[in-house]
Amino acid sequence: MDSQNTTPTTFSSHKMQDAPTAMADSHSVTKRLQSELMQLMMSNVPGISAFPVSDSNLCQWTGTISGPEGTFYEGLTYKISMTFPPNYPYHAPVIRFVSPMWHPNVDMSGNICLDILKEKWSAIYNVQTILLSLQSLLGEPNNASPLNAQAADLWDGNPAEYKRLMMTHYKDIGEINDE
Amino acid sequence: MAAAVRLRQRNLMDRLLNWYIDTVRSHFALHGLPAIKNPNVPGILSDLISVGNVLKRVLATLCDAWHHYMFPISFIYADNSNKDDMLARIRFRHSLTAMIDIALSDHEFQLMAHMLVEHHLTACGKHEENQMVDDRDEAQRLAFLAEIRQQIDVLQVQDRMERIVAEVYHKFIPRYISRQYARIWEQEQRAEPLMVELKNLIYGPITRCVSVLIRRDELLESRLYELVTECLVKLGIEEMFDIVIYFPDSIPALGYLKMCLKTQEHRAQLVTEFQNACHARLLHCGANTSDIISFYMSTIRAFKLLEPRGVLLDKVSRSIRRYLRDREDTVKCIVNGMLEVEDANTGDLSELGKELASSSGTQSADAVDDNGYSDMNWVPDPIDAAPDFRNKRSSDFIGSLLSLYDNKEVFVKEIVVVLANRLLDLKNYEIDREMMHLELLKLLFGESDLHNCDVMVKDILESKRVDSNIHDPTTVAPGTYPVAGIVHASMLSKLFWPAFRDEDLALPHVIEEQLNRYSAKFSILKSARKLTWLKRLGSVDVTLELEDRTLDFTVSPDRASMIYLFQERSTYTLTELSARLNLDEITTRRALGFWIKNDVLKEDESCNDKFILLERAEESKKKVLLDDAAESSVQTTEEKATEEMRIYWSYVNGMLTNIPALPIDRIQSFLKMLIPKEVGYSRNVDELRDFLTVMVAEEKLEYVSGSYRLKR
Numbered sequence A: 001m002d003s004q005n006t007t008p009t010t011f012s013s014h015k016m017q018d019a020p021t022a023m024a025d026s027h028s029v030t031k032r033l034q035s036e037l038m039q040l041m042m043s044n045v046p047g048i049s050a051f052p053v054s055d056s057n058l059c060q061w062t063g064t065i066s067g068p069e070g071t072f073y074e075g076l077t078y079k080i081s082m083t084f085p086p087n088y089p090y091h092a093p094v095i096r097f098v099s100p101m102w103h104p105n106v107d108m109s110g111n112i113c114l115d116i117l118k119e120k121w122s123a124i125y126n127v128q129t130i131l132l133s134l135q136s137l138l139g140e141p142n143n144a145s146p147l148n149a150q151a152a153d154l155w156d157g158n159p160a161e162y163k164r165l166m167m168t169h170y171k172d173i174g175e176i177n178d179e
Numbered sequence B: 001m002a003a004a005v006r007l008r009q010r011n012l013m014d015r016l017l018n019w020y021i022d023t024v025r026s027h028f029a030l031h032g033l034p035a036i037k038n039p040n041v042p043g044i045l046s047d048l049i050s051v052g053n054v055l056k057r058v059l060a061t062l063c064d065a066w067h068h069y070m071f072p073i074s075f076i077y078a079d080n081s082n083k084d085d086m087l088a089r090i091r092f093r094h095s096l097t098a099m100i101d102i103a104l105s106d107h108e109f110q111l112m113a114h115m116l117v118e119h120h121l122t123a124c125g126k127h128e129e130n131q132m133v134d135d136r137d138e139a140q141r142l143a144f145l146a147e148i149r150q151q152i153d154v155l156q157v158q159d160r161m162e163r164i165v166a167e168v169y170h171k172f173i174p175r176y177i178s179r180q181y182a183r184i185w186e187q188e189q190r191a192e193p194l195m196v197e198l199k200n201l202i203y204g205p206i207t208r209c210v211s212v213l214i215r216r217d218e219l220l221e222s223r224l225y226e227l228v229t230e231c232l233v234k235l236g237i238e239e240m241f242d243i244v245i246y247f248p249d250s251i252p253a254l255g256y257l258k259m260c261l262k263t264q265e266h267r268a269q270l271v272t273e274f275q276n277a278c279h280a281r282l283l284h285c286g287a288n289t290s291d292i293i294s295f296y297m298s299t300i301r302a303f304k305l306l307e308p309r310g311v312l313l314d315k316v317s318r319s320i321r322r323y324l325r326d327r328e329d330t331v332k333c334i335v336n337g338m339l340e341v342e343d344a345n346t347g348d349l350s351e352l353g354k355e356l357a358s359s360s361g362t363q364s365a366d367a368v369d370d371n372g373y374s375d376m377n378w379v380p381d382p383i384d385a386a387p388d389f390r391n392k393r394s395s396d397f398i399g400s401l402l403s404l405y406d407n408k409e410v411f412v413k414e415i416v417v418v419l420a421n422r423l424l425d426l427k428n429y430e431i432d433r434e435m436m437h438l439e440l441l442k443l444l445f446g447e448s449d450l451h452n453c454d455v456m457v458k459d460i461l462e463s464k465r466v467d468s469n470i471h472d473p474t475t476v477a478p479g480t481y482p483v484a485g486i487v488h489a490s491m492l493s494k495l496f497w498p499a500f501r502d503e504d505l506a507l508p509h510v511i512e513e514q515l516n517r518y519s520a521k522f523s524i525l526k527s528a529r530k531l532t533w534l535k536r537l538g539s540v541d542v543t544l545e546l547e548d549r550t551l552d553f554t555v556s557p558d559r560a561s562m563i564y565l566f567q568e569r570s571t572y573t574l575t576e577l578s579a580r581l582n583l584d585e586i587t588t589r590r591a592l593g594f595w596i597k598n599d600v601l602k603e604d605e606s607c608n609d610k611f612i613l614l615e616r617a618e619e620s621k622k623k624v625l626l627d628d629a630a631e632s633s634v635q636t637t638e639e640k641a642t643e644e645m646r647i648y649w650s651y652v653n654g655m656l657t658n659i660p661a662l663p664i665d666r667i668q669s670f671l672k673m674l675i676p677k678e679v680g681y682s683r684n685v686d687e688l689r690d691f692l693t694v695m696v697a698e699e700k701l702e703y704v705s706g707s708y709r710l711k712r
Helices: A009-017 A019-043 A127-139 A149-157 A159-169 A173-178 B002-036 B048-076 B083-104 B107-129 B135-155 B158-181 B192-213 B219-245 B251-260 B264-281 B289-306 B311-326 B330-338 B350-359 B362-367 B397-402 B409-425 B432-445 B448-470 B509-525 B557-565 B574-581 B585-597 B637-658 B664-674 B685-697
Strands: A048-052 A060-066 A077-083 A094-097 B540-545 B550-555 B571-573 B601-603 B610-613 B661-663 B701-704 B707-710
Touching: A019 A048, A019 A127, A019 B637, A048 A127, A048 B637, A060 A127, A060 B637, A077 A127, A077 A173, A149 A159, B002 B048, B002 B083, B048 B083, B048 B107, B048 B135, B083 B107, B083 B135, B107 B135, B107 B158, B107 B192, B135 B158, B135 B192, B158 B192, B158 B219, B192 B219, B219 B251, B219 B264, B219 B289, B251 B289, B264 B311, B289 B311, B289 B330, B289 B350, B289 B397, B330 B350, B330 B397, B330 B409, B350 B397, B409 B432, B409 B448, B432 B448, B448 B509, B540 B557, B550 B557, B557 B574, B557 B585, B571 B574, B574 B585, B574 B610, B585 B601, B637 B661, B637 B664, B637 B685, B637 B707, B661 B664, B664 B685, B685 B701
Parallel strands: none
Antiparallel strands: A048 A060, A060 A077, A077 A094, B540 B550, B571 B610, B601 B610, B661 B707, B701 B707
16 A cells, blocks of 8 residues: 555656656646546546536646435535645645535535545545545544544534534535635 | 892702601601501511511512602702702701611511521521531522612611621520530530531621621621620530539530630639539438539539639539538548448449549648649639638549548548448458558558557458467367357457447357357467457358248348247247347347348238248238348447537536536537547537537526526
């Protein structure tokens, strides 16, 4: 797993120093993102979706996640932003909730605490798996390491209050788009 | 005093003249006019000779009157040295001429004169046709006309006669030309000899005839000649469409048209007429695409002959090209033509294939010098060239056809499909023809685009080798059975072939058995590789031995499997068949249709969807209705286009899920940028707009203030 996580400098270190190959690398990122997009578009999994923000920069995406059925978040949709580093997929993309999100593992500015986006990132993950992980995170938070302690407490303690507080924070995706 | 007398006398003379003029007028009105009126005119008009005689009599009467009226004047005012006398004579003559002129302006006279002149001109034309009609006849006619001319001269109404003659020959010559030469293109007489013939006619009998009647002038001949040229151009312009249809038999006609087509006006007229004819007769949904294409090819050749610069061609071909671009099967027809595929639906365009073979190699050489910088014979484009006119390579219609579309990709895709079908239909791995075609196509499209085809051809070559290896009796491993000699397979590199219809088919057990042996042998030869059979592809030679007849067919596997089932028992229902064959009902029905058409099966009359084997041939009453057009085994381009559109839709959907609203050009640039090259996005904005409009109509999208958004 570790070897997948690091840039394979051992056998391509000489490449990394040349300027032209940097370009080739950015090209390969583009290509990878293109094929991930293709895969995502073709598989058409309900409830998750993502797309580049502009046609000039493939490294900035915006995504949409619907809350899974049978959770507090059922029927709600959230907007996220995804920023891919130039050495993707060797480094994890940076993902934030753009919609206000009241959730044990998400802080008030939308940052997410999810292991696969941090230390457990692997190059075998892709946009689709990330989105699916985020979607399941909504239903199964990791209350052991909360960013939002109040939410973590209420999750098990007082579901009704959880739902009420969560809804006070919720903003419809249409409103966010209008801003 | 003497002056006063003279003055008085002169006054008297004037009054006398005025009186005389008045008297003559009333006399003429009372006696002259009724005399020349012919009560029998309607009756005699049917008889040309009597028309001549009546005309002559009328003129003679008028001449008599002329002499009678003139007589007193000529001795009263006889003094030639007296200026007053001269003036009086002139005045009287004017008055007389005016009177006669008015008399001649009568409708009947005009009609008769017309008929007479026309009759004589027609006689000239006949004379030219038939040299046997002797010259005495012409001499007689000329003598007759000369008499008329004399009378005309006496009456001094040459102007009127000239007008009549001019009117007649302006009518006569066009009619003569269109009668003699219309719809004759093949014969040489349309070119040089035609002109000679016409010149002979003009300078010979017609000029003789006309110049007897009217004052001869130098311009007459050239004017007549111009008229003839003009008529010929008009005829050619009207007939251009047919000339193109009958090309190349009509080359002589083009030759003369080229000779006569000089003015801008005529060129413009030719273009308009031709385009109108195209729209009326060709560019409508009743015409086959292949016919339009072959007409286009003829157009290119014909107009290139007519005008090597290609300006006219450029203009007339625009509407044809625009129309062809809208046709769905244009690409298919062109590609089939180039590959010399004979297909009932697309018609025969094998000419394209021949052209391809003969033009090979010239393509790349010409492409270098596009601007003509090194062309020492360069001249500016003609004045009527369209602003975006570009001189295209001479009569290279393959190039013209390929330039119908902005990119050659559409052709490449179709070529791959057609070639795949061709290769799959092969039975003996004989691919010489395909290889030759492929090489020729490479010259046109370049190596890289046809890379897939290379692989496909190579697959077949490799298959031939592997197949012969498998059938080699010396390589039979102990304990296994040899593969029956009837089974041959082509091993395809899936990635490089067009998508196959991956439909299953239940083959007869014996065949499955053979295929398994084949696979086993293959796995031995190529270790670690396994064959995946595409059971629907390929062909089977079938011999049916029925009670009273033996029939041979070469059919697709599904048809063969179906008829194999009838070996067990002689009736099946549709559902049974489709279950046994593992086919959907439509395909089953189509296969049934084939056998019914060939009188091997019949549908039970009492029970629908039940089919009986005809052991004995019987008179079939009704033939089946299902078209059994040979099914293409690979996805056709249209299917591919639908498939592509499905991909594009998921992109648009994903795009608009995350970005609320987008104008069309953003969507276009997204699609261009994001869809991987392997899939390819080659639509232009207009095509995208069409697609999005369909989506709006299907209520999947909505169009609000210039942007598209998802309909919620």
